[in-house]
Amino acid sequence: MAESKSELLLNLIKEYITQTLPSVSLDLVIFGFHDGQLKILLMRLLHTEHWCLPGGRIYQEEDLEAAAYRSLQERTGLHELFLQQFYTFGDVARYRHYTNREAIAKLGLPDWFTKDVNLISRDVSVGYYALVEFTRASPTPDLFADECRWWNIDEVPTLLFDHNRMIQVALKTLRRQLSYQPIGYNLLPDKFTMPQLQQLYETILGQSMDRRNFQKRILSYDILERLEKLQNGKAHKAPYLYRFNMDQYQKALEEERFLF
């Protein structure tokens, strides 16, 4: 019994060698927040007018998460950010259905490349989303892109591949995450006002909330420290500034007991 199994095994191994497994890469949905708008970092593919999400490869000796952090830093110049894996996309059709092959052709690559090397061959992509303080990021295109810039989330054009769907899934995950974890650090400046924080929540969740109830709720979680009043020269009462108490914030992150 064991012998015939071993033979089968060897055959399987041969098949395994000749027919390689799909390889894996990653894509980034980088969220920023500015002017009451949720924004996403997109890249314009070299020599084309086609936009897509920034991606990344994983080196042979590199942890998956490290590769995501590295790619994120390469695109934004920032590190120590909130980064979260949200889904792994592995439909064969995610290229066939979504790709614009003419766009790829326009990349100006030698013919043998697109045909043989299969830069765009089937692979599986791990999706990460990141929260980034808009004003601190410096969007930087990679070698496959001409341009890298922020887009308002409701103005995102049709993207290459399955990247529009990726954004949808990332946003859904972000919204759910918001219901059991605090979010805001990395999306806001160090010091911020309560209305700013509320606007962030409203923007992410896509609904407005009562000012008083929002404040009561957030303060009850004990993750904020109230600072001096902001002197902003605006024609109204000066709001208080707050900042996150990182000890409490971290604790809340780990406990996952933050209900919204």
Add this chain to the structure above:
Amino acid sequence: MAESKSELLLNLIKEYITQTLPSVSLDLVIFGFHDGQLKILLMRLLHTEHWCLPGGRIYQEEDLEAAAYRSLQERTGLHELFLQQFYTFGDVARYRHYTNREAIAKLGLPDWFTKDVNLISRDVSVGYYALVEFTRASPTPDLFADECRWWNIDEVPTLLFDHNRMIQVALKTLRRQLSYQPIGYNLLPDKFTMPQLQQLYETILGQSMDRRNFQKRILSYDILERLEKLQNGKAHKAPYLYRFNMDQYQKALEEERFLF
């Protein structure tokens, strides 16, 4: 400017070709429920005493999710099951730290295999968990395993690779999922009693609940149909049987408004 970028690009491509990307596979955490115990399907590696999670490969022309369903069916004989991707594991060290290389050596493979072919080389693994009706499943080992059977979740031994951690993450995800989606179909027989359903919830969540409140809550979601009373010959009042109303159940799954 564009020229130098193209040169850089070509160099990158050469590097890309020579240094292949990590490949991807999948692992399954298959949950079953029996006798008030949550169980997991494990395999014993060929010619060893080492246990691990069932895994699977993804064919070049196969969707990731289809590969997971196929692998699940190969292990349990069942299809149309609840299957959910939960996390993708990509630490380089997940083999180095966790593997028992002697165990691999005992597989009885030719020397060149373990050295050159790198069956156990670094790869990224997509984790799926499944919910399976214990009594309907027929655990079946694959070619790499001698044995495949259920283990109580609190008796799972130290597994190969990072598979213990995978189980932890799967369980955590399952518990969270329970809080915004109904679960039970696929883990229970078609008809079941309220105490059975409650026991399932208590087992998964690891805490006991008040009988009356549990019933009130579950019934309020309108996903159950009450049937005739069970005639079981037990020395007590006969409980009602229930079954899931699949229309409502599906609706609840999609709405994700099931709060526990």
Add this chain to the structure above:
DNA sequence: TATCATTGTGTCAATAATACACACTGGCGA
């Protein structure tokens, strides 16, 4: 026919979520 294990069911208290209004500040323009 008494006992025991198990089931079915309702009410009340506590807690959490929601709705809601008025007073204060500070710049600006009449």
Add this chain to the structure above:
DNA sequence: TCGCCAGTGTGTATTATTGACACAATGATA
């Protein structure tokens, strides 16, 4: 300089949700 306006700060009453809790009914068994 005075009223106005936009934007802020704060508390309470109402409603909905959650959690605690006890006793009667069933049906086999001794």
